[in-house]
Amino acid sequence: MIQTGKVDLRSDSAIETAGGNTSTFTRVTFPSPFPAGAEVIVLPLTQTFNGPETPGIRVHDVTERGFLIRLNEVNVNANVKSDGKHTTETIGWLATTT
Template identity: 70%
Template sequence: MSMIQTGRLQLKSDNAQATQGGNTSTFTRVTFPAPFPSGSTVIVLPFTQTFNGPETPGIRIADVTATGFLIRFNEVRTSNGGSDGRHAEETVGWIASTV
C-alpha cells in the first residue's frame, strides 16, 4: 500500500547556478510531516505554484530519504539566454509517495 504526503514551502535562490554534481551546499532541507516507514523507496514530485520571477525556475531535488529531501531552484533560462541561478521567491508544492 502506498503512503502519500504533501506540503509546500517558500523557495528562492540567491546562489549561482549549481553545476557541480553532488554539491548540495546551497539546497534547502525539507522534512516530511511524518517519516515514511524505514526501508521505503520514496519519490518526490515538486511543482512551482506561483509566477513571481520572469525566468523559468528549474527545480533540483537531492538526497530523498524516509524523513525528507533537499531542494533548490536552479534557474533554467534568463531573458538574455543565460542563467545565473538566482530566482525570486516562489511557492513550491510537493507530493511524496512510497513506490
C-alpha cells in the same frame, strides 16, 4: 502513504555546476516519516509565477524522513544564459512510496 506540503524558495546564488554540491539546498522534513526501507518518490511543482524567468527545481537525497530541494533559473537556449538567481516562489510537493 502520501504526504504533501509546500516550501517557499529563492535562489540568491549562481547555478550549481559541480555534481553533489548541496550546500545551497534546503532540507524538507516530512510531517511523518515513511516506513524504514521505503522507496520514496518526491514530485515538486512550482505553485507561483513571481519571476519572469523559468524556475528550475532540483531534488536530492530523498529518504524516509525528507529530502533536499533547490530553486534556480534554467537556461532557455544558447542565446539566453541564466545567472541561476531567482526570486521567491512557492514550491508544492507530493511524496509517496512505490
